[in-house]
Amino acid sequence: MRSTPITMTDEFDDALSRLHSGKNLFLTGKAGTGKSTLIRTYLEQTQRASLVAAPTGIAALNVEGYTIHRLFGFHSGTTVEQVRSSEYYPGRFAKVLKRLETLIIDEASMVRADLFDCLVEALTRFGPKPGHRFGGIQLVLVGDLYQLPPVVLEPESEYFSTVYESPFFFSANTFETSEFPVVELTTVFRQLGDDRLVSLLNSVRDGSLTPESQQALNQQVRSGFTPPLDERWLTLTTTNRIAGARNKRMLEKLDAPLHTSEAKITGDITGFEPLADKKLQFKDGAQVMMLTNDPADRWVNGTIAEVIATSTTDAGHEVAVKLPSGTTAIVTAHKWHVTRPEFSDGTIKHESVGSFVQLPFKLSWAITIHKSQGEPSRKSCRRLMCGSVG
Template sequence: MYFIRYIIIDEMSFIGPKLIQRIDIRLREAFPAHNQLQFGGRSIILFGDLGQLPPVKDIPMYASISCGGTLWHSFITVITLKKIFHQTGEQPAQIAFRALLSNLRNAEPTIADWQLLMSRSNSTLSSTEQSIFLSSTHLFATNEMVSLHNKRMLLSMAKPIALSIAEQLRGFTCSNLDEEQLECKNLLCIGQEVMLSANLWVETGLVNGALGQVKEIVYNGGEIPPELPLFVVVQFKNYIGPFWDHDNPKNIPLVPISCGLRRHLPLKMAWALTIHKAQGLTLQRATIDIGNTDRQWLTFTTISRVRDLTSLHIHPTFTFQRYSHIQHSPYVAW
């Protein structure tokens, strides 16, 4: 690994002073010949938008005066990209949407922007438009709301549901082992919306966060739920690799994998996602619930997951007071 010179880290807003300090320590250990240099003498390149969600259980790097904050201030070259590629188009509606997002990003929410968003709520959308969003990805502020919506959608399929329980190393059970990447239990159903929770084949699009739909569940002869399936066929929208099924080129068989002390399918239900999990995703359509209270940049990150205003459904509505709460985020002045 001594040939490594550059380390690239995306979604830098998620990195806090604690994590960047751990990165520094680990790189000094990995490159002992340069352990007196920051990051073991490697060059760190950070990508992302500090206006998106901050670290979980930490503070933004730029707000710290600790060793982690010192490391952040050692980054002396900053390149700012000013052209927006995510929400393109010169139509008046698209220009207004970009301006709205810019105002949110700069913590300058306006009543006009809020009114524009409320034009995408149930009170103004036709019943036909509302029905289009029933199957859209729903974004929530809490894990509890995500779980509730996913289970509700699973039951609405009115199809057989297979329980799949992870295999645990001897001496450990699902109740006393937390392995976030692999679920302890999965509920599987044909037609179910799912998200990949591991990087399986990055070059083809089979990455952590890839969205797909379950097409088939296959078991070894004689085995039935809650045994692990032999494999599950998932249709991934953005898969670009070689064909497994020439008639369905986006279909890929997924087998159980091992991670830590658990073996299971790297899948999670994905009719609904937390806003944190959605950061970095581009959604064709989204129904959003930003919750009652704002954590730093929650509103901006949620609304910017779509490319245009017509791809957004606000449910439930929220007041301008809630919308403007972004101004009072703890580190907005930084």
């Protein structure tokens, strides 16, 4: 794990101390207050056997963790009753859960109540102290409840509403508010220096928009606007279908040869949610989003770039992309190592069990709001459209 640059404040220091205390807590704060940075700092410092899990693959990768479903061996539709039954077993992660001391759940706002109940039951059965609360481990919840809520599909909604007061984790039958004292980070670092933007974002977040703020936002609305092809506009949509359709439509508009890159998969990647497409199709001129942090610091995960030239070698595609700085970088395939936690010499180590190799970008004229959750700030894309939000 790379060393994490931090700006130490009193509240950051206090939150870090509470994490090290071994007690449960709910860490919250607005976007950009350093919640993910705090997690990374804790993991770099702690001697405790600790893991991070998140409800989505992209959120898990951002904190070098695992999805909740992969960690616990849950499948889509796993129920509390199934987790309580003799049929349930967490599989390859059982030994790690048995030795685990701290589990951090990132992006907790997207954790459904039933999923929280399932993970609590799994910890109670397979944690270091079976039968004890959370299996005897420290459980840390991290997230902003003003951000994206959990997804409950229409066919599930009627049943869900009869079992839970809300889809959020705090409505889970196994959740007790008194067990999770709230620690809130308040200093916004991500937009530091732009007080007007910070004020607007906070007003939207807590529903306290003034008429002046509403006017400032409404002035940015351009009804019927179609972005020029030569400008970097990012459309946020509500569904993968809408985002995929827009990306396909924009790709078809480009008068250039179509390139196809097939991912190379080795070993066991069961439960791994790759950021890149298994079959990536793109053209010169395509708007793409980088999916890695470049070791040479030319781009970060979330940078918007433009494909300007593509060549093929024996090793695969070499793609020239134009970055926001105006510079050009050559991009080749990236190897994502699929790992499994193993307990060794008193610490948790991550053993490589497979790999996923693909060009580290995806088409990005449009992405879903949920996929944008938890991603780094996109300084490279200053033009934003919201599609299909009504």
